[in-house]
Amino acid sequence: MNNDKNVTSTVGHFIDGKTVADTARTQPVFNPATGQSTTSVALASKATVEDAIASAEKAYPAWRNTPPLKRARVMSRLKTLLEDNADRIAQLITAEHGKVLADAHGELQRGIENVEYASYAPQLLKGEHSRNVGPGIDSWSEFQALGVTAGITPFNFPAMVPLWMWPMAVACGNTFVLKPSERDPSSTLLIAQLALEAGLPPGVLNVVNGDKVTVDTLLQDPRVKAVSFVGSTPIAEYIYAEGCKHGKRVQALGGAKNHAIVMPDADIDNAVKALMGAAYGSCGERCMAIPLVVAIGDETADKVIESLKVEIARMKVGPGTDNGNDMGPLITRQHFEKVKGYVDAGVAEGATLVVDGRGMKVPGHEDGYFLGASLFDNVKPGMKIYQEEIFGPVLGVVRAGNLQEAMKLIDDHEYGNGTCIFTRDGEAARYFTDHIQVGMVGVNVPLPVPVAYHSFGGWKRSLFGDLHAYGPDAVRFYTKRKTITQRWPSAGVREGTVFSFPSSK
Template structure:
């Protein structure tokens, strides 16, 4: 069995804690590796070494830091197949989906190649008599990224690329469930010319996370995961004087208006609801058709598409639409929520419980599930299921549908399908959700914009990647300078305007 490591100062380092986590193959249920869980002492040592490396890295000019990003991006492209295999082996998603995971992370790396333009400050000469004003963006120092299992490549890249190109050193703590991709990315970063110690990968559980949150050298923390943990990390980081951007759970709705193209809406729901086994924070888990006729037509379109979905291991190639969920506990929780939907009166139209695949009976598979007649008081509506379960909540009119989205505690993503521009514009303007799709089911912004939700889906003022990332990973320094040529001498005791 493979024993994984930490990645410290450019080399793989065995853990010393004696504590390990099992890394499973979700397709088979078999343990495929052991992962060392770091002690506070190991975390603090990695941070101390990163702090030494960061001083010199921050002195490297932005153009040369961007060249490292260029080489890193080229290496990611070169190793796309290998990285996708690592993602699929530990997460379970199909190879095409895993390549998408890597690609969306790579796009952020590509934006970071333009870091010199993003890191420019401002200047004004003659702001007052003989006075010039200059602002500059400088690195924070050592920062931390804590990333989830569902995007083992994309989200680590969202964290590490902007942080590092801004001149920081990063401590990355990937998910214990899918750590190998992050370790391989760290190797590729070193190969691209990143100095040793600027990126440290430290594996661990809550003990390692708390050590990062309490370490005085860490200046900022980025996190993606569930809302309760996001709130915990945000609160503890803020208490310790750190910047934090923490992204949590979601319950993404898609409204289908009577004038929508039902075929296109149904196709969108299949992809957005069941892709990656529903383990996406931007998955559509609630369909809200407006009017009985729309709801009935939508169900009629969805059911045959759901019945045609193929579930299986990623090794089956193009014959599989989605794979297993991440752990046995996840499967048990999803099945329990399906049970609760039945018990609480929802109409179960497609039942994924009891799904079994010959030769993979111990894998963590859940078949595609569809509920109709769901109401907001049901657990399957209130909970983020994070599995291949689509629920339909019927609405009598547009305002009722909009209110469902507005009243939900989460505000990550939402979508509307309609042929009417006025309705689309009204929805985009009024809805209190961070990312909105118009006839587009998963509205993840392109990498030169920024990704972020509202309400209990996000904690912190700045979003991930794009312009917000450069703001988050730098601090602004403003210099006021005066040259005394032609200016009268004399002390001024009052607080004067510069003009």
């Protein structure tokens, strides 16, 4: 139970188009900039999650049979409502996550683009047709909905990542149960309410806040046909194994440790400015953040470090509500201590701490979870800060002798989510993009996050499952192909019994 005397309200669940309390178990939701809680979130019981699944199952037959164009029009209306309420949604994100408002708006915009893509469902769901594959025989494919689907989403993008999932799922004719992060649930709930206002029938989208009880219920209930997840690799692996064990289709996107290579011929000023945003934007709490720079040659490394020091000194750190700030706080006190511990570990393991962000104090926000930008030099494979996903404002520089050595570092790492190279050499860039064993690659682009009409996903231990998130892969993930072969013999034409396997010979 939550006994925080500062808490004035509780964020509930959204089931069958109505807000549901279920406040037997709650936990506080904190404003990271102040360290204070003015809201709590209800943690769903197993029975409440089952109610949400039942609501989705009840809504499924009618929604599945709703023409795709009508489903698409709901997405079009939702896009408009999201744009009209962008300020309100961004303020909720900043209040509970801590990221600066401009970043919250950017997150929402990328989510809106996925809603727009989902509005193309009538075109995306068209199958293939072949006439006369045999005498008087036609064959075609259809993409049919799965049924009740579910999504489990992380704290770092409370608006965008859910919008990767459920808009396309419901545009394809499925119904959906969403479990957002219990750390920053309010924007997700508001968006669900806007979907109802846009015309999504009650029960098509349900939101249940919760913990492992909620997750395990979704994974084990046979009525749920598919689960999509974004989060850390250990949890992604658990989600994938447990979901598959119960016969579900699963895509589980895990962690990352993205390397950026800086070649000697790179535009260093441009590269450093790009790396600053990629490393420290959103306080480093992004699976596509750049926590490692592999500089080719000592001269390149020295230039990069000196330029980074200058840019870090110019950074403004403070509450996300002030758009004059470049970086806000970390999400929770626990995560603050964890990231700070990584800086301690880097020092202990022998990396050179060039800029120390551990002493950051923001006047008037002494209880906030603020950690300044930290920069390490001489980071080496095997160090904790090299191997593990930090998810905080900590950037390490690794020195390498040539491109092949740098690429081997990347290929040998267990994660393969994103990477990039800064160079003016087209041959080097082409070689890198062609051979690197990573799912998303940038050339002079530090955060190569695909747009809505491509798909997002890494390789190796950054993704469990065959299909990536959103874009064309989402259509395939949330549908199953059915192939129909049909014959209408001509009047008066009859064949005898045939025992051989059918062919078009």
